[in-house]
Amino acid sequence: MASVYSTLTYWLVNHPNIANFTWTEGETLGSTVFFVSVVVTAYLSATFLLRYVMVSLPSLGPRILKPITAVHSLILFLLSLTMAVGCTLSLASSPDIVPSHPTARFFRSICLPLDVKPSGSLFFWAQVFYLSKILEFGDTLLIILGKSFQRLSFLHVYHHAVVVIMCFIWLRTRQSMFPFGLWANSTVHVIMYGYYFLCAIGWRPKWKRLVTDCQVLQFLLAFGFASLMFQEHVFGSGCSGFWACGFNGAFNASLLALFFNFRSKNYAKKTRLDTWAEMIKDVGKKAIGSKKID
C-alpha cells in the first residue's frame, strides 16, 4: 500500500515536469485572453452551425457513433480519475503550499495565500483540468452527430462554454477555492463519464439520478466552503483571487438552478407516475375487495 502511495505521489506530484511546472501568461499553452475568447467563440459558432447543418443530413449511425462515444467517455473517465488523484495527493503532500496540520491543509484547498506562485503540482493539475474542458467539447459534437438534439440543452452548451472561462480565471487570478473545485468536479466526472461510458456500450445504469445528485452536491458544498473562505479572507490572512471567486459563485448558482430544473423534469415525473400508479392500485383493491392485484 505504501509503495502504491509513493509511486503515485512520484508520478502525479513529484515528477520534475509536474513539480517544476509554472503557469506563465502568454507562454503556457492556452494562457491568453485571446486564446480563451477564440476557443469559446469557435465552440459556440460550431455548435450552432453544425446543429442547423445536421438537420438536413443523416445522423451517423450508432454502429459508428457508439464506439467513438465509448472511447471518448473512457478517456475522460480515466483523465478525471487521474486529475482527482493528482489533486488529492498534491494537497496531501505539497510542502511548499500545504502545511502539515490537517485543518490547515483543508484550508489550503479553499484559501491560497495572497502571495502564492502559480507553480507546482496543484497548478499543473489546474492546467490539465483547463485543457480537459476543451476535450469535453467532444460531448457536444457526439450529441449533434447522433442528432440527439433534445440533449443539446441550454444547460449543456452553457456549461461547456463557460467552464473553460472559469478554469482560465482560476489560473490567471490564482483563485482560492480552485483546488476544491478541481477535486470535486474531477471526482464527480469520474462517476459521470463512467455512467456515459456504460450507456455507450449499451448498459444503461440504474443510478442516473445518483450522478445528478452528486453534481448538485458539488455545487452545494462549494457554497458551504466559500463561506469559510470568506471568513478566512476577511478575518484571517487573506485569500488569493478573492474577487474572482464571485465569478465562480455566479456560475455555480446558475448551474445549481439549471440542475434543479433538470432534476425536476427528469426524475420528479417518475415520482408522480408512481403516486398515480399507487392510487390506481388502491382504487382497484377497494373495487375488487380482498383480491390481490399487481
Ligand SMILES: CC(C)(COP(=O)(O)OP(=O)(O)OC[C@H]1O[C@@H](n2cnc3c(N)ncnc32)[C@H](O)[C@@H]1OP(=O)(O)O)[C@@H](O)C(=O)NCCC(=O)NCCSC(=O)CC(=O)O
Ligand atoms: C445524468 C447526467 C450526467 C446526464 O443526463 P442525460 O439526460 O444527458 O443522460 P442520458 O441518460 O441521456 O445519457 C445517455 C446518452 O449519452 C450518450 N453518451 C455517452 N457518452 C457521452 C458523452 N461523452 N457525451 C455525450 N453523450 C454521451 C450515450 O451514448 C447515451 O445515448 P443514447 O441515449 O442515445 O443511448 C445528468 O446529471 C446531467 O448532467 N444532465 C445535464 C446534461 C449534460 O449535458 N450534462 C453534462 C454537462 S454538465 C456538467 O458536467 C456539470 C458538472 O460539471 O458536473
